Amino acid sequence: MSIDSVTPLNAGGWEAVIGLETHVELSTASKMFCGCRADIPEEPNTACCPVCLALPGALPVPNEQAIEGIVRIGTALGCEINETSLFYRKNYFYPDLPKNYQISQYTFPVAEHGALEIDVEGEPFTVGITRVHMEEDTGKSTHVGDGGGRIHDASHTLLDFNRAGVPLVEIVTEPDIRTPEQARAYGAELQRVVLALGVSDAKLEAGSMRFDANVSVRRPGEEFGTRTETKNVNSLRSLQRAVAFEIERQIAVLESGGTIVQETRHWNEDTGKTSSMRTKEESEDYRYFQDPDLLPLSVDETWRLRAVEALPELPGAARTRFRDAGVDPVNAETLLDNPALAALFTDAVAAGAPGRLVANWLTGEVIAQLRRDEVDVSDTSLSSSHLVELASMVDGGDLSSSAAKDVLTRAMAGEGTPRAIAEANDLLQVSDTGAIEEVVEQVLVDNPDALEKVRSGDMKPLGFLTGQVMRQMGGKADPKVVQQVLRAKTQGE
């Protein structure tokens, strides 16, 4: 996990050190420690019971499916799954959880010591995973007052506990990340992993996946600088922007002789800036202690092996597979983010279609058409067999590459198979040499000047002659064959 070889420096020779904490809500039917629904209904406080409201005497009972989910995430991230792990109480004074503590983990999390291999604009990069632990989500606070929802200016706060107790997995990286681009690539890859596992809908805009960014700067080789933690980052683009802003802000503070305060900062999407929220509480301020209401978790070897066997193809493996099939790096990322298109790709390539061509169609015309019509590929008639047939028609010279794109959009619209569409719309191209030779001979007879020039070594009129042949054949001749025939006729006789 050496990062010494690539340490991109910022202006003034500063190196940024970035670690990310990611929270992922698991899409279980019920909450982490009670049977209330976990899909967070719109109507406030309609998914609450004595456990998630912390009524006296209520006891938490862990949801087995949630533990299954975190074991799968830990396994996918190459972590060691601890045989025994423990629930702790994280004590704090803030009304978003009615117990005055959050059930979380401290020492002995479910999983630790993993790594995620990411791809940063074509370059592989490894981010160490420190730990993956299980906790419960908090309720939703709405700050009411003149400040437009800002906590500082609120007159009072309203609390909805529908989200309180929803299973939440926290994934903490090592401080391995050095640039805003790497931070974004990590966020994107982690989201793909979680989606591939099917344990969460991982929607950044809806908050079911969210990032906190720990950022500090230092001179290379020095100790870590004081870090800040930026919250409220709810898109991959914001993650990159927030980290970039924070790096620049810290460098400016240090270069003007100031010091960085360890604090929590809030990312404001509209202004593109972070602002101070509160000074960071030290870890021991949470007075963690083991929750006496909960038994130790035990994930035995059978369970761990089952989790390994149940792993789907992960994005890293899929990326390698796409690239090995000839797909260019940008299109490979697009396929990774569009599982339905990736499935069509996989089936078409398995049936013998060339990967590069099929990927170009899927990430070009097909996506463009889907966006225009605002539909999913499953809403269209496109199938992998269409792609296979289309590719073989282009390969066999029956269809020009531009006509193929036309046929593709028509196939999506349900006009039939590619061959039927090409025939019905008179799009097939002639690569029959005999038919082309006839026309070429006529064109040469009609254009003696051009022929004379080519024969005397001036190749310029060849393009003109090709155009004449194509026009006479209604654009349906294979231009490659036309050029071959032209060369043969002009050089030969």
Place this chain on the structure above:
Amino acid sequence: MPVDIDIAKVANLARLALSEEELAAYGTQLEDILEHAERVQALPTDGVEPTSHPLPMVNGFRPDERTESLEPESFLSEAPDAEDGQFRVPRILE
């Protein structure tokens, strides 16, 4: 001998407003507790399996199944203040 406890800091973390007398009294009690813990720690425990819970059980899971939630009115009516189906609390930051 026992660890020196900053009892005022501990009280502040728990948001307890203690008088000078209470600080002194609880300070003594906590020191006694730590002293006891230190005596326990001095016992030879080689070969004793660490205990993380007094019950000889693990997991105690429930299946991922939904159960009835409460009617919001049934608990909001018990709250000191409520508004629009939500708990209402005073401003959080001073």
